[in-house]
Amino acid sequence: MRIRHLIPTVGASASAELRTAQEFTLQSIERARRCADPSLSIEVCSVAFHDESLDVPWVSSTPPLERSVQDLGDFREPRRLPLLSDVLDRFGDPADFDLAVLTNVDIAFQPLTYDLIAELRAEGYDAMSITRRTVYPPLGRTPSLSRLATSIGSPHPGDDCFAFDATMLPQLIRPDAALGVRWVARTLKWQLRLLADQFGQFNDLHATFHIGDDRLWIGDRFSDYESHNQRVVEQLIEELCERYGRERVRRLQSAAPFVRALEEGAAAAPLPARAQLNRPNDPPHPAGEVRLVFAATSGRSGSEFLAQLLGTAPNVDAGHEREPAMIGPFLRRVVYEDPSTSYTDRMVKVDAIRAEVELLAQGSVYVDTSHMFVKTFADVVLDSFPHHRVSIIALRRNPIDIAKSFMELDYFGPIRRPWMGWMPSPTAPYSHFRLEPDSIQSQFDLIFGYLVDIDARTMALREMTPGATWIDAHLDDITSRDGASHLFDQIKVTPPAHLHRVLAPVNARTATKNKAGQPVSRDAVASAWESFIARYGHRPEVAGFVTRWRGESP
Amino acid sequence: VTPLHFLYHVPKTGGQTVRDHLDSVLTRGEDFDFIGRWDRGDHYDFDALLESLAARPTGEVIAVGGHPLYRHHAALFPGRPLREVVFIREPAARVVSHYNFSTTMRLRNGRPVIPFDQYVAEYPANQMTNFLAKRLGIAKSQHLLNSVFAELSSFWLVGRTESLDQLAPRLFGDMGLEPVMPRRSNVSGLTIERHVTLDPDLVEQLRQHHPHDVMLHRAAARFEAAYLERHAGRSQPSVDQYS
Numbered sequence: 001m002r003i004r005h006l007i008p009t010v011g012a013s014a015s016a017e018l019r020t021a022q023e024f025t026l027q028s029i030e031r032a033r034r035c036a037d038p039s040l041s042i043e044v045c046s047v048a049f050h051d052e053s054l055d056v057p058w059v060s061s062t063p064p065l066e067r068s069v070q071d072l073g074d075f076r077e078p079r080r081l082p083l084l085s086d087v088l089d090r091f092g093d094p095a096d097f098d099l100a101v102l103t104n105v106d107i108a109f110q111p112l113t114y115d116l117i118a119e120l121r122a123e124g125y126d127a128m129s130i131t132r133r134t135v136y137p138p139l140g141r142t143p144s145l146s147r148l149a150t151s152i153g154s155p156h157p158g159d160d161c162f163a164f165d166a167t168m169l170p171q172l173i174r175p176d177a178a179l180g181v182r183w184v185a186r187t188l189k190w191q192l193r194l195l196a197d198q199f200g201q202f203n204d205l206h207a208t209f210h211i212g213d214d215r216l217w218i219g220d221r222f223s224d225y226e227s228h229n230q231r232v233v234e235q236l237i238e239e240l241c242e243r244y245g246r247e248r249v250r251r252l253q254s255a256a257p258f259v260r261a262l263e264e265g266a267a268a269a270p271l272p273a274r275a276q277l278n279r280p281n282d283p284p285h286p287a288g289e290v291r292l293v294f295a296a297t298s299g300r301s302g303s304e305f306l307a308q309l310l311g312t313a314p315n316v317d318a319g320h321e322r323e324p325a326m327i328g329p330f331l332r333r334v335v336y337e338d339p340s341t342s343y344t345d346r347m348v349k350v351d352a353i354r355a356e357v358e359l360l361a362q363g364s365v366y367v368d369t370s371h372m373f374v375k376t377f378a379d380v381v382l383d384s385f386p387h388h389r390v391s392i393i394a395l396r397r398n399p400i401d402i403a404k405s406f407m408e409l410d411y412f413g414p415i416r417r418p419w420m421g422w423m424p425s426p427t428a429p430y431s432h433f434r435l436e437p438d439s440i441q442s443q444f445d446l447i448f449g450y451l452v453d454i455d456a457r458t459m460a461l462r463e464m465t466p467g468a469t470w471i472d473a474h475l476d477d478i479t480s481r482d483g484a485s486h487l488f489d490q491i492k493v494t495p496p497a498h499l500h501r502v503l504a505p506v507n508a509r510t511a512t513k514n515k516a517g518q519p520v521s522r523d524a525v526a527s528a529w530e531s532f533i534a535r536y537g538h539r540p541e542v543a544g545f546v547t548r549w550r551g552e553s554p
Numbered sequence: 555v556t557p558l559h560f561l562y563h564v565p566k567t568g569g570q571t572v573r574d575h576l577d578s579v580l581t582r583g584e585d586f587d588f589i590g591r592w593d594r595g596d597h598y599d600f601d602a603l604l605e606s607l608a609a610r611p612t613g614e615v616i617a618v619g620g621h622p623l624y625r626h627h628a629a630l631f632p633g634r635p636l637r638e639v640v641f642i643r644e645p646a647a648r649v650v651s652h653y654n655f656s657t658t659m660r661l662r663n664g665r666p667v668i669p670f671d672q673y674v675a676e677y678p679a680n681q682m683t684n685f686l687a688k689r690l691g692i693a694k695s696q697h698l699l700n701s702v703f704a705e706l707s708s709f710w711l712v713g714r715t716e717s718l719d720q721l722a723p724r725l726f727g728d729m730g731l732e733p734v735m736p737r738r739s740n741v742s743g744l745t746i747e748r749h750v751t752l753d754p755d756l757v758e759q760l761r762q763h764h765p766h767d768v769m770l771h772r773a774a775a776r777f778e779a780a781y782l783e784r785h786a787g788r789s790q791p792s793v794d795q796y797s
Contacts, residue, residue, distance in 0.1 A: 244585035323766060325697045329704035344780070345707040348773045352699070359762060 001118050002041045002164070004097035005029070006062070006090060008082050008179055009105055011052025021211050022104035026056060027145050028108035033058070035111040040118055043097065047082065047090045062090035069178035075224045080122040084184055085174035094166035102188070104160045104179075106210050107132055110149060113207045117163045125200035127164035127192035131463075136513050143211070153209060154434075159185040159461045161208050168195050173239055175232045181222065183229040187236055190252045190521045193540055194244050201544070203463055204470070234258055234268055249511050251434070251541065254459060290357045291365045292385060293318075293491055294378070296461065297395040298454040299371035299422065300405040302475035307369040309484055309503075312496040317360050318367035324352055326376035328421040334376055335428035349377040350384040365493055370391070374457045375424065387467030394458055397475040399549055403447045404525045409509060410516040412446035423450055432456035436469055441535075444528035452536075455545045479503055557727055558634040559710070560627075561588075561619030562689050566651045567641040568715040568738075569619065572722060575736035576617060579726075589620035615708050616729050625690050637710035639725065642682060642774040644716060645767035646760035649677060650750050655740060658747045670750050674759075678764040699766045703773060712777035719780065724785050 010018055013255055033042050046054040050064035065087075068080045091100055099121060103109075113130075120128055135153035162185075172191050177184040193199045237258040240249045250259040262270035286309070293310065297303050305322040311318030324330075326349050333342035357366055373381075373392075382390060406412065411419040426435040426449030434452040439444060471490045477483030481500050488495035496502065513519070536542045563569030573588045580586035615631065628636050643651070653673050660667055668676075678684065683699055692701040706712050710728070713721040719735050727733035739748055750756075761768050 096763065239742040271604060321697075322699035323697065323769070324703045327697060329698055330700070345704075350708075351773035351776055352703075352769035355769040356765065359765060 001039065001099060001121070002097040003043070003099045003101055003114065003117070004091060005042060005044045005101040006047055007044065007103055007105055008087055008088065009046040009048045009052070009054045009059075011048065011054075013052065013080065018106060020372060021108075023322050024143075024145055024211065025103075025105060025108045026059070028149065029111070030058060031145070032109040032111050032113050036114040037118065040114055042114055045090065047087050049080065049082075054526060055269075056088050062092070062534075065090075069176075069181075069225065069228065072176060073224075073228055075228075076220075077222065079178075079180075079222070079225065080448055081178040081180050081225070084177045084179060084187060086171065087179065088172060088188075089165075089277075091169055094169045097166050099163055100166050100169060101161070101163045103162075103208070107160050107208050108145075108170065108210070110207050110209070116205070116207050119165070120200055120202075121165075124198045125196075126198060127168065127196035128162070128200035128202060129189055129192075130161045130163070130202045130205060131158060132160055132209050132210045135209045135211060137205075147433070148209060150213060151209075152206075154467060155203060156210065157203065157465075159189050160210070162188060162192065164192050164196070168192065169451075172387075173236060173243075175236050177229045177232045178225055181225040181229045182227070186254060187229075187233060190236075190240065190249075190255060191330040193252060194240065194248060198543060198547070199540060200547070201459070201463075209400070230268065233263070237268075238262055245300070248539075251539070253463075289361055289389065290363070291389050291391065292353070292357075292381070293365060293367040293369075293391045293393065293396050294373045294381070294392045294452075295369040296374045296378075296458040297371045297393075298402055298451050300402050300409070300411075301371070301395050301397040302478065303369040303371055303395060306393065306473075307367060307476065309478065309487075310365075310367045310491070310493070312367075312499070312502045313365075313488065313493045314496070315363060316365045316367055316493055317356075318369070320368075321370040321372070322356070322368045324348060325370060326372045330376045331372070331421060331424060335424040335430045337430070339379070339430060343380065346377060346380050347384075350380050353381065365491070369395075371454075372422070372452060374461060378461050378505065379456075382461075382465050387465055390465075391469040391471060392461075393464070393471045393473050393487070393491075394462070395473050395475065395478075396549075399448070399451050399545075400522060400525050402451060403529065404520055404522055405509075405513075406447045406450075407443065407520045407525065408513040408516060408518060410518060412450065413443050413516075413542065415516055424453065426450055426453050432460065433539070435536075440533075441531075442528065444525070444534060448529060449536075450534040452541050452545045455548065456541045459544060495543050555633060555635060556616070556632050556730075557637045557710075558615060558628070559617035559619075559725075560623060560625070560636055560638045561617055561621050562638065562640040562686065563621050564640060564642065564685050565621060566648045566655060567643040567682070568718045568722075569621075570739040571718060571736050572641075572677055572725075573619060574739045575722070575726070576619075579731055580616060585614050585616045587615060587618045587620075589618070589622055597635065616731075637728070638708070639711045639713075640663075640686060640706075640709065641715045641718065641721075642771050643714065644771055645682065645764040646752060646757040647672065648682065648715075648767075649760050649764070650752050650756070651746075652677075654749050655746050657749045661747070662712050667749075674763070677763075680764050682707070682764075683766040683770050686770075699769065702770065702784065706773070706777060709777070711781050712774050712783065714771065714774045714778055717778055724782075755781075 002524055010022055029044060033044065036042055043060055044058065045060045045062050046056070047062050048054055048064060049068070050066070051063060053064065053309060065082050067086065068082060069075070070078060070080060087102070099117070101117065117128070133153040134156045135148050135151040172188075175187040177187045213237055237255060241259065241262065246259055250256050260267045295303050295306060307318045307320035310316050326346065330342065330346055333339070333345070360366060411423060414424065424431060425446055426433055427437045427440065428434070431449070431453050433456050435445065435449045466488065471487070478487050481503060484499055484503060485495055533542065533546070537546070561569065561572060563573075576586050576588070582588070618627070625638070628634075653670055657667050683702055686700050687698045690702065690705050692698060692705070695701070711721065723733035723735050751780055
C-alpha cells in the first residue's frame with residue numbers, strides 16, 4: 001500500500017510552542033515510518049509557504065503555498081494561515097498513491113500508527129478520522145518524545161488526522177477554509193462521510209497525540225477567522241446539498257443549522273464552540289468530592305441491574321431512573337422542538353442532582369443509570385458539572401435481544417402507550433436518526449430506528465465530552481463476576497465483599513410481556529433487522545451502529 | 555383581558571402573609587378570593603365560591619388563593635389568562651414551622667400535644683411535592699416530581715418563602731397593586747409559639763426524610779432567579795417600605 005502523508009508545516013514566523021510541537025511531530029513520524037510494516041510505502045510531504053520550507057531530508061517538499069487566508073479578507077490580527085483547498089491540491093496526482101493521510105503539524109504519531117491506518121483500510125474503512133489524545137509535558141522536566149508518547153493523557157474530540165482513499169481526491173470540493181480555525185476539519189470530514197462506503201470515526205484510540213490543549217479558537221480574539229470559515233461552510237453546504245441531497249447533508253454532525261439556514265435564506269446560527277468540553281487542567285477532584293455516574297443506553301439493556309450492582313458498593317448511592325426522571329413533557333420537548341429551547345427548563349435535573357448530592361456523605365458516588373440520560377439531560381448535566389467528576393457507562397446488549405424485548409413489551413406499539421413518555425419515535429423532527437413517517441413498514445422499523453438514534457446520540461455525546469470518563473460495558477459481561485469486578489475497577493469503586501451474591505438475573509419483565517401478549521421469536525427479529533439494514537444500511541448512522549455492533553450479529 | 559393570579563397555598567410557605575396583605579388592599583369577594591380551611595371556618599367552601607362567582611363578573615377578580623385551590627378551578631374564569639404562583643419553603647424549616655403552628659393551635663384548643671418525634675415519624679414524606687401535584691391535577695405515580703417540574707416551567711412565579719420579602723412586592727406590582735413588602739403573618743416566636751427550634755442535625759434528618767421537597771426547593775431557587783431576571787430593569791420597591 002502506498003501512503004502519501006501531507007503535513008502543513010510551519011517556519012520561523014510560528015510561535016515557539018508550535019515549532020516545538022512540530023519537532024516532536026516530525027520525530028514521532030520518522031519513528032513511525034521506520035516501524036511500519038515493510039509492505040507499506042510511505043511518503044511524508046511538507047506543505048509550506050515559500051519562505052518557510054522545511055529542510056528535513058526524509059520529508060518531501062510540495063509546491064510552495066502562494067496564498068493564505070489573508071488574501072481573502074481583512075482580519076483584526078494577521079495570521080498567515082494556509083487554505084484547505086491549497087493543501088488538498090498539494091496531494092498531487094492520486095494515481096501516485098493509494099491512501100491519503102492529512103494531519104495537523106502538531107499531531108504526533110505512535111510508532112504503529114501507519115500500520116493501524118493500513119489495517120483499518122484493509123477492514124473496509126475507505127475514509128477515517130482518528131482523533132488524538134491530549135498529553136502534557138511532565139512538570140519540571142524537559143519533555144521527551146517517549147515521555148509524551150507514553151503519557152495516557154485524555155481523549156480529544158477534534159478531527160486532526162484524516163486518512164482516505166486517493167480516488168476520493170478528485171471528487172472533493174476544495175473549500176477555502178483556513179487551517180487552524182473552527183469548521184475547517186468539518187469541511188473535509190463531511191465530504192469524506194458522504195463519499196465513503198464505510199467511514200470510520202475513531203475517538204478512543206491512542207494512535208496520535210498532541211501536547212496541551214490551548215484552544216485558540218475559543219473566544220472572540222480570532223472570531224473574524226471563524227466567521228470567514230463559517231461563510232465557506234455555508235457555500236460548501238449549498239454545494240453538498242445539490243450534489244448529495246439535503247437529507248443526507250442535514251444528518252451530518254453539526255450541519256443541520258447550515259441546511260436550515262439555507263432553506264430559510266438566513267445566516268446560519270450554529271452552536272458556539274464549547275469552552276469546557278475537556279478541562280484537563282482541572283485539578284484532580286478532591287477525595288471527598290461526590291462523583292457522578294450515568295449510563296448511555298437504550299433501555300432494556302440491563303440498566304436497572306446496573307444500578308442494583310453498583311448500589312451494592314458501600315459508598316455508592318445508586319438509582320435507576322431517579323427523580324425527576326425527565327420523561328414525558330421533557331422528552332417531547334427535545335424531540336419535537338429544538339432541544340435548546342427547553343434547555344433552561346431541563347435544568348431542573350441539575351437542581352435535583354445538586355440537592356441529592358448535598359444529602360450524600362462526602363466521597364460518595366452518585367449513580368443514575370436511567371436511559372433518559374442521553375435523551376433529556378446529558379447536556380444540562382455535563383454543562384453544569386466538571387467533566388472529570390462524571391463517568392458515563394455506555395451499556396450495551398445485543399440489539400436483537402433488545403428489539404425482541406421491546407416488541408414483547410409492545411414498545412412503539414399501540415397497546416402500551418406509556419412508552420411514549422420514555423422513548424422518542426425516530427419519526428420525530430429532532431431525532432438523531434430521523435425516519436420519514438411514510439417509510440415505516442412495521443413496528444420493528446420504529447424500534448430499530450430508535451436504537452440507531454440512541455447510538456447516534458451516544459456517539460455525538462462521546463465526541464463532545466472526552467473529559468468525562470467513558471466506560472464501555474456489555475450486559476453479558478457485567479453479569480459475570482469478572483466483568484462486574486472490572487466495572488467496579490473502572491469507576492474506581494471497591495466492589496462489595498460478596499459480589500457473586502448480587503449477580504442476580506436481569507429484570508425480564510415477564511408479567512408485563514405476558515400482558516402485552518405478543519411473543520416474538522429471535523429469528524423473526526433477526527429477519528426484521530435484515531430488512532431494516534437493506535433499506536437504511538446506506539445511512540451513516542446505521543453503518544456506524546452496525547460497525548459498533550460487529551460481533552453482535554444475531 | 556386582565557390576568558388572573560392563582561395563588562396555590564402550600565401550608566406554611568408564607569401564603570397567609572400574602573393573603574393578609576391582599577385582604578388589606580382588596581375587597582374579599584369582589585376582586586380577591588381566598589378559599590380554605592383556616593380563614594373561613596369551613597373545610598372547603600367551594601359551593602360558596604361558586605355562588606359568589608356567579609353573582610359577579612369574573613373579569614374583576616385579580617387573585618384567587620388558598621389551600622384547596624386546584625388548577626381546574628381556572629375553568630370558573632373563562633377567557634382569563636392564568637398566572638400561577640406558588641411559594642416553596644426549605645423543607646426542614648417548613649416541617650418545624652408546621653409543628654409549631656399545629657402545637658400552638660392544639661394548646662389553644664385544649665387538645666393533647668403530639669411529641670415532636672412522633673410528629674416527624676408520622677409526617678408524610680415530600681408533602682410539598684405531593685400537595686402541589688394534587689393541586690395541579692397530576693395523577694399519583696412513581697414519577698410525580700417529574701410531572702411537577704414539567705408543570706412549574708409554565709408558572710408565573712415559583713419562589714422561595716425565604717425570599718418572600720423580595721418577591722412579594724414584585725408580585726403585588728404584577729397584580730397592579732402597590733409594590734410593598736407585607737408584614738409577616740403567623741411568625742414562630744411571635745404569633746405562633748416556638749416549641750421546636752432547628753439545629754443542623756435536625757435539618758439533616760428532616761431533609762433526608764423529604765428528598766423530593768429538597769429538590770423542589772432547590773429548583774425553586776432557579777425559578778425565582780428567572781422571575782427576578784424578568785423583573786430586572788423595572789422599578790424596585792424600597793426595602794423599608796411596609797404596608
